[in-house]
Amino acid sequence: MGVIAFTYVIFLLVLILADMSYTSPNEIINALKSEEIQYSIKLSLISCTITMILSLIVAIPLGYFMARYEFRFKKFIDAVLDIPIILPPLVIGLSLLILFNQTPLKGFLDLFGISVSFTVVSVIIAQFTVACAFAIRTMYITFLQINNRQEQVALTLGCNQRQSFFYVLLPQAKNGILTAGALAWARALGEFGPLLIFSGSTRMRTEVLSVSVYLEITTGKIEAAVAVSIIMIISGFAVLMIVRMFGDSKKML
Amino acid sequence: MIECLDLNITQGDFNLTNLNFKVEKGDYIVLMGKTGCGKTTVLESICGLRKLKSGEIWLNGKEITSLVPALREIGYVPQDGALFETMTVAQNIGFALKIRKWGKSKIEERTKELADLLHISYLLERKAQGLSGGEKQRVALARALSFYPDVLCLDEPLSALDEDTKEQMYDLLIELKENLDITIVHVSHSKMEAVKLASRVLLFKEGSIKELNPLEI
Known part of the structure; x- marks a missing residue:
């Protein structure tokens, strides 16, 4: 039983090793020198970081609300929050495309001269739509695991709800926040399906690392695609390791 | 002095109805009763952590029923600290x-x-x-x-301690009671705690409260 389970770990490592054997350090360096890939790395870093910050801004209060309060339709809202996790990525992209182009929202944004689809903004929206769901789930579990007795004691010691949240609960949720942020960042980095539909795959415009892999493959540059993949694997793995070293791995999804 | 007048508290299917009791200033009251009889619920209501369905709570002549916990000036120690x-x-x-x-x-x-x-x-x-x-x-x-x-509310503060530590805590609580001019309301399952610490015992039984001398338990 244990051997079968462990085989999966080996399988994953072999997958990465296979990628590495297909490319060389020179290929990776060449990929890093390419203007398109440099743009792609820059946009990925910026968009993933903005997505992470936005996800935490939403996930911390929403996770707290879901963990601490009972209300009608809670199960319904709980299920809605998981939609981005279970839906096929292409469906999310399609839904975003329809929302921003085929509904009154487009007319409203046009009034202010704002165009969303196929722009950098659409990259962040697409990443945020999926990554935020993971951050919310992580924060929900984090707050559930913290005994609310400490917040109650804080209230009797003179705190109002806001003070008890910021002085007592939030410091205890530090590891969960780190985990949620890292997870949102890593998830945003790996996002592709919604981006392809909602942001397009325009070189040096909406090109993040996952799109670069796709563009390199479609132009027949398999070695370059693998080199970019290796960059993604290393950065994603680095984030996951940081979380496991400094965060709370029990809350990883 | 704490006065609880006609307290009605609902928590899910659990109801406490028309509870009345007084705790005099400087008293050491132990609230006793079977698990689930509502003694912790009453303690939390005094602290303002649980809403009453109806009734009034007075502290030193001032009604505190609708005050938030922060304004009640009541010290609270839960079971696990x-x-x-x-x-x-x-x-x-x-x-x-x-x-x-x-x-x-x-x-x-x-x-x-x-x-x-x-x-x-x-x-x-x-x-x-x-x-x-x-x-x-x-x-x-x-x-x-x-x-x-003015008041210290203790929710089974000794229940998770070993016997030696309990003995030390008895001495400490008696010392506090004697040195500080404070009213203590203490929830407990233990007759020993009541005998050692309480000046009066309030026994929760079938939704009502009976006042006992600690030696009568």
Whole structure:
């Protein structure tokens, strides 16, 4: 039983090793020198970081609300929050495309001269739509695991709800926040399906690392695609390791 | 003095109806009864942590029924102490004073005074996480006493302690009762705790309260 389970770990490592054997350090360096890939790395870093910050801004209060309060339709809202996790990525992209182009929202944004689809903004929206769901789930579990007795004691010691949240609960949720942020960042980095539909795959415009892999493959540059993949694997793995070293791995999804 | 008048409390399917009792100033009251009889619910209602369906709670002649916990000036120690684990012991004890915007030196002075009283001076710089059960309860008591509350509410504070530590805590609670002019309401399952500590016992039975002398239990 244990051997079968462990085989999966080996399988994953072999997958990465296979990628590495297909490319060389020179290929990776060449990929890093390419203007398109440099743009792609820059946009990925910026968009993933903005997505992470936005996800935490939403996930911390929403996770707290879901963990601490009972209300009608809670199960319904709980299920809605998981939609981005279970839906096929292409469906999310399609839904975003329809929302921003085929509904009154487009007319409203046009009034202010704002165009969303196929722009950098659409990259962040697409990443945020999926990554935020993971951050919310992580924060929900984090707050559930913290005994609310400490917040109650804080209230009797003179705190109002806001003070008890910021002085007592939030410091205890530090590891969960780190985990949620890292997870949102890593998830945003790996996002592709919604981006392809909602942001397009325009070189040096909406090109993040996952799109670069796709563009390199479609132009027949398999070695370059693998080199970019290796960059993604290393950065994603680095984030996951940081979380496991400094965060709370029990809350990883 | 605490007066609870016609308290009605609903919690899911559980109901407490028309409870009336008084706790005189300086009394040490132990609330006893079977598990699930509602004694902790009543304690939490006194602290303002649970809403009443109806009824009134008065503290020293002032109605506090609708006051938020922060304005009741009641010290509260739950079963596990519920220390703030990311803080040191000193920060835990001084927390309520910091919220009240006391100066740093005054907070330090009061923290030291309480640490001496509760024999935990050697713990002040330690993180709250990792303390023993007895140490945690002493720190929780010091924290609850820091802002000079009129009433101290203890929710089964000794139930998780070993026998030796319990004995030490009995002495400590008796010392507190004698040295501080404070009213104590203590929830417990233990007859021994009631006999050792209580000036009066309120026994919860089938939704009503019966007052007993500790030696009658």
